[in-house]
Amino acid sequence: MHDLIQEMGLNIVKENQLNYPEKLDPEKHYPAKHSRFWEEKDVRSIWAMDATKELDKIEAISVKSYMYASLPSQNHQVLANMKNLRWIDWTGGHGGSLPRNFPPGELHCLILRGGQQRQLWKGYKFLPSLKMIKLQAMDNLITTPNFRGLPNLERFMLFDTWNIKEIHSSIEGLERLGYLSVEYCNNFKMFPPTNVIKKLDSLIISNCRKLSNCWKKDNLFEQYSTNIFVTCMPCCCGKGHADKPSNDVEEPFLIHKGMDHVGLQFISRRLRKLILRQCNFRDEDIDYDVWDLPNLQELDLSLNLFSRLNFSILKVPRLKWLDVSECKSLVELSGFPSSISSIRADWCDSLKTVGDTSNCRWLWNVSFYGRNIGVSARCGDMVLQSLLEGNAIEDHFISFTHSAGHHIPNRFVDRLVIGKKCTLQLPPNWYNDYSGFLICNANNYYALSFMISMKQDLDTDFRSEVCQESDEASNESYFNSTYIGYVSFNSLIRHGARLNPAYNMISFSIDATYETSYEGESRFVAELIPRKSKDHVAQTTKVTPDCSHFYDEEREFGKTFTIQRHSESSIKILWRPCYWY
Template sequence: MAHYIVRREHPKNPEKHSRVWKVEDVLKICSMDAMMNLDKIEAIGVSCFWSVESQRALQIAANMKKLRWIDLNQKYVSKKLLVVTPLSLVIMPESFPPRDLCCLTLKNINANQLWDGYKFLPYLRMIKLDSLDKLMETPDFEGLPNLETFMVYGSSLLKQIHPSFGHLQKLVCVDIRNCGNLKMVPPITQSTKLETIVLSWCTLIFNLSNIQQINLENIVPRNMNHIGVWFSSGCLRKLVLSNCSLTDGDINSAAGWELPNLLELDLEGNGFVRLDFSLLLLPQLKRLNVSWCKQLVELLELPSSIAVVIAGWCSSLKSFGNISNCKWLWQVSVWGYTKLGALCGDILLNSMLQGNARDYFISINLSGDDIWRRASVLWVVWMKTYNMLLPHDWCNHFSGILMFVKPEVTFEGFPDITIKMGVQDVCQSELDDQEYNETLETHYDQIFVGYVSFSSLRHTGCLNSTYNTISFSLDNEYLYGGELRFRAVLVPKDDPMQTPKVPTDSSEFWDGEFDYRKTFTIQHDSNSSIKILWKCRL
C-alpha cells in the first residue's frame, strides 16, 4: 500500500517520487542529466547495482537537496567492470552528502573512504558501512555533532577510527565487527548517552603495543587500565568484546571498571582461564556470555544481580564457583563437552530453586553424564504428546511444574515444548508404553531442565482449580532421527529444597531477550486453557 501511494501520481517519473527503491527507477534516474532538479526525493534504497551505476547513483544523489536517507547495496560487480573501473579513492562527490541527510547505509561499495576532509552534517544520526573491503579510513567526525549510531562490518583494511570520533557527545551505539587490522578506536569519553559498544573479531585493538598510538596521559591517570579507557560511560548497558584475543591479564588490569548500568556483557571466544568478577564493579549485570572460551576453567564471584549465563563449548570449564548469592539466576545454558562434573546439575538446580527464580521461570541445559536425582526414575520415551493428570486442589499444594528432557541423538534444531493446561474429559498420551528406571545411556549427553512456577502465571487464567490436565507436546520436525526421554513432576510447596515464601519484586526478574528468542512465552490464555512455549535453548 505504501509503495502504491508513493508511485500512484507519477508511476513513470521516479524523479518525482519521495522515495525510490526499485532498481529500474534508480537506473532511470542515473541516466538523467546530472543537473536535473531532484528535490522531491527524500529517500533512496536499492540493491543489485553494478559498480558504475553505484558511483553514478551517488553523484546524482548529490543533487537531491532534500535527501534524508540513503541505503545502497552493490551486490554484483562484473570482472570486466573491475578491470576498466579503477578503485574510487573517495566514494562521495564533492557536493555529497546533502546537508539534511539523517541515515547513510552502504554495502559492498568499492572505495577506500567516504569523503575527504571536513563535512558539516548536523542531522546525520546513523552511519552503517557493511563489507566495504577497500575502506582504509573513516571520515572526520567533527562535523557530525548529532551522530548516534556508528556501525562498521567487515572492513579488513581499516586500521584506525578518526581521532575526532572520541569527541562525539550524542553517541548511543558503536558496533564494529570483523575489522581484523583495526588497531585504534579513540577513547569514548565525551558521550553521556552511550548504551551499546560492540567490538567483535577486532583482535588488535587491545594489544598493549597499540596503546602508544594514544596519548593516555592527557585523558586518564597514568595508572588507568588499558581496556577501561574506552568504556568509561556510566550509561553503558551492553558491552560486547567477543573474539578479541583477551586474556586473564586484560580483565585483571580492568580492576576498577565502574559500569553501574551495564546489563549485558559478551566475552565470547576469548582466551580466559579464570574470570573473577569481584574485580569488576558491575552491580546491575544481568546477562553474561562466555561461550567458546575453550581455556576457561572457572567462573568466580558472579555478580549477585546475574540472571542469565551462557557458556557453550567451554571445554575446560570445571566450576561456576559459589552461586548461592545469585538470587536472580534463572537461566544457565551450557552445551558441548565440559568438565563440570556429575553434581553440577543438582547444585545449579537446587540453588536456583532456593532463589527468587522459584517464583518465575528456570531454564537449564547442561552437557555431561550427570542425571539429576529428581529425574532418575520414571523416564518415558516421548513421541508426540504427554498428558499428566492434576491432583485435587493442586493449585494450593504445588508451586510449579519441573520438566526434564533428554534427547537420544543430536538434533539439527532444539526442542521447543508447548505446555497446555486445561480441562480434558479423556486423557490419553501418544507415547511409548515403556518406562525407564535405569540410568540413561544415550549417544547425546545434553539434558534440558525447565521450571514454570504457578505464581508467575498469576495474571493469567492458569490458577484455576477446575483444570485437571497438563499436556506437553513437541513439533514432529524435531523427532526425526531419534526420540526424546521426558519427565515432568509437580513441585510441592513444602519442598525442602525451597526456602520460605518471601515476596519478590517481579521487575527484578530480567528476561531481556528479543521476542523471537524468549525462553518462555505465553501463546494463549483463556478461561478454558493456557498455552506456554518453552524454548529449551537459545
C-alpha cells in the same frame, strides 16, 4: 535494525502503494507520490531519467550496482537531484568520490558498501540531520569524514574497510555519539581519545590487527561516567606498559595487555556491561585486584583461555548475567555472587567444578550445553535444587541445560518415558496449592529450541496420579543432553496468559528443533511443583511483582521463554535454552 522489522516496514510501504496505485509520472518516470524505493524496476526507472529532472519527492532509496548501468557522473547528478533524501543504502558503483553537493542537508542515514572512494567528501560539510553513518567494504577509503559538521551523529560504523588507518580527531566533539564500531579493518592503527565523547555507551573494536595504543593523553580516565561496553578480539590488542596507565579508550574501558600477559588495568567502577570475548585471556592475565566493579551487571568472558574463575575474589556484587561459554581450558567456576541470575558455560570441555549456588536466590537460567562431560550428575542435582528453591519458583521461569552424557537428575530417574507427550490429572485446588509446571526432556541430539504446548480439559473420571502416553519403561539409553524448564503460573499472568483453575486435566507436548537434521530419541515427563508456603498464592488482582532482579532482558535472538499463543484452554511457549547458537 533487525531484518524482520525492516522486512515488516518494507511490506507496509508496499501494501500502502498497492492500495493507492499510481501510474508513472510522464515527466519524472517514477510514481510521483511514492517516496521510498528499493525494488529494482523502480530504481532502474529513476537512474534512467534525464539528469536534470528534480527528484525532490524521494526520501529513501536502496541501490545495488546491478540496478543501473550509468556512468559515475550520471549517478552523481541523479543523487544530487534528491534534495529531500533522508535515507540511502548504496551498494557498489559509487565511483571515485561522492558528488560535491551530496549528501543533502536532510539526510538522516548514510549506508555505503563496496564503493571506490578514497574519502567520502573533501573538507567540511554541515549535515545537521545526519544520525547514522555505516561504511562497509570500502577498500580504497583511507580516512573518515570531518565530523565537525555532523553535530547530531549518533552512530558511526566501519566494517571490513581495510585501508583506513584512523578516525578523524574531530569525532571528539560529537556530543550525541552513542555507538562507535570498528571491525575487520586490518590497517586501522589509531583511535582519537574517546573520553570526551560524553554520551558514548557502546564501543566495539574487533579484528583490527595493527591497532596501537600510542594515542594517549594525560587526561585522568575518570572525567566522564559513560557506560561503555567493548568487544575485544585477539587481534585488536595493543602493547601496554606495566609502569604507565593506558588511556587508549578512556573511562570506562577495560584496558588489557594482550600478548604481553601483564594483566588488566583501569576498569571503570561505573561499568554496567562488559564484553571481552576471545581476548586470549589466561590465568596470568586476570589480575583479581583490579576487578572492583560495584555496578557491573553483565559480563561476557567467552572464548578465553583461563582455567579458573573465582567470584569470591572478584568484586562484582551486582553481577546478574555471566557467559564463559567455549572457554576450553576452564576447569573451575566458583564463588558466584548472590545477585547472579544467569550462568552460561556452554561447550566448556574441561569444566569439572561448579561452585555452590544455594545462596543465589535470583538464579533462574543455567546452561552447561555441549560436551561438558566433566560436570557431574551430583553437580547437576545441586544446581537444579538451587533453582527450585530460589525466587523464580513463584514468579518467573527456569531453564536448566545439562549436557553431561548419560547423567539424568535424580528426581527424574525412572520417571522419563519414551515420547514427547504426557498428561497430568490435576488435584483439587491445584491452582492455589502449586506454583507451576516443571518439565524434563532428555534426548541424544543437541536441541536448540522447544515448542511447549499445554492444553487443558475436564475429566470426570478423576485420578490424582500422573497419566502418561506410554508406560514403556525407560531402558538404558545414551542421552547427550537433559533440558529442564519451569513455567510458573504467575509468569504466565505477567505475560498476558492464564491457566483456568476449573479444568482438572492438562496435556503437554514438546517439539524440538535440533542442531542437526536428525531427530533424536526423546524422553519426557512433566510435574506440578508445590508452593513454597501457603503465603504464596497465584496472582489475581495483586500488583505484578518487580522481576528486574531476574535480568531477563531481550537477547539477539529473543527471550529464553516467549508466549507464542494462548486461549482459554491452551498455551504455546517457545523455549530457547540455547538462544545464541
